[in-house]
Amino acid sequence: MGAQLEFWFDFASTYSYLSAMRIEDEAARCGVSVSWHPFLLGPIFADQGWATSPFNLYPAKGRYMWRDMERLCDERGLPLHRPEPFPQNSLKAARLALAVDAQTDRAAFCRAVFSAEFGEGHDISQDSVLTECLRKADLPAESLALAADPAIKAALFEQGARAKALDLFGAPSFVVESEVFWGDDRLDAALSYASAL
């Protein structure tokens, strides 16, 4: 199997967008294979007493985050459009991502969702947007119905339990064996760690 890295992300997370758009290329360069783990930050934030994103709760932090994202997207040649509302409701997108078994297909779908949301400013809670993301990932439009599948709902719930067990508190997070790395800024360190094992 070679070196493994788990990529934990919430579709609503801005910095997860940055990682999603580069992780496969960077990992390939390091000989590391990536598994994509959608989860919801909402319940984790709620445990901390937060009813929404910290970027909304703490306005100075929020203003800085958007400026930081502008600079980083500029540097990386990525488009950036702030979606309304922010944060987006990422529940359906997360369920659909989990419903895609093959990691390559899942990755393609996830990139399509992140691009629709932060690259084009679309609302990823909308069926029309998600259907277009399935199409871009060469997945059948009928997959949309899987968002209502009880087994998929249970799988996303289970992801939340695993995230909590891993002591995750934000996204993106990268997990290599028992080592956790938080933030797009730590992707390189996480890959180095994985490839050195």
Add this chain to the structure above:
Amino acid sequence: MGAQLEFWFDFASTYSYLSAMRIEDEAARCGVSVSWHPFLLGPIFADQGWATSPFNLYPAKGRYMWRDMERLCDERGLPLHRPEPFPQNSLKAARLALAVDAQTDRAAFCRAVFSAEFGEGHDISQDSVLTECLRKADLPAESLALAADPAIKAALFEQGARAKALDLFGAPSFVVESEVFWGDDRLDAALSYASAL
């Protein structure tokens, strides 16, 4: 004068330790000169409804931060000893740093304080520790009395007002003209930005 960068830090901040120990070398390589700006995060955190460090308020974030610091200090050959209590009361150290006019001397004193605190685990609210830091920076022991000087107290209060005007919400922060960069992870970007002006 050449390119200028303002380094805003709180002595109680772990990631400020990382930046303090490398900023002068990195800045010199980029032809940037650094001004050292101690300030207190306490009032800024209080405005956000926080009575202590977010690393204490949010235990998972706190556990991660200490592990992240261990990894980064290892990589950089820096010692790391967690001071008790955490966060430290940094009021007196911040006042003393402001009382040192020459930036080279101020930088030497600040590095001595950060090393005593996070390198050796000493309590930087103690006069004996601060006196030793003055000695290491080749500053007179009598400077300790300046922590009670009304003009210095006012200067630190003014730093807090400037930090708020700059919309700072954490430390370390790097300010280049009106551009703000937050976190030791952004030091390189801040220096590049400054040297390109």
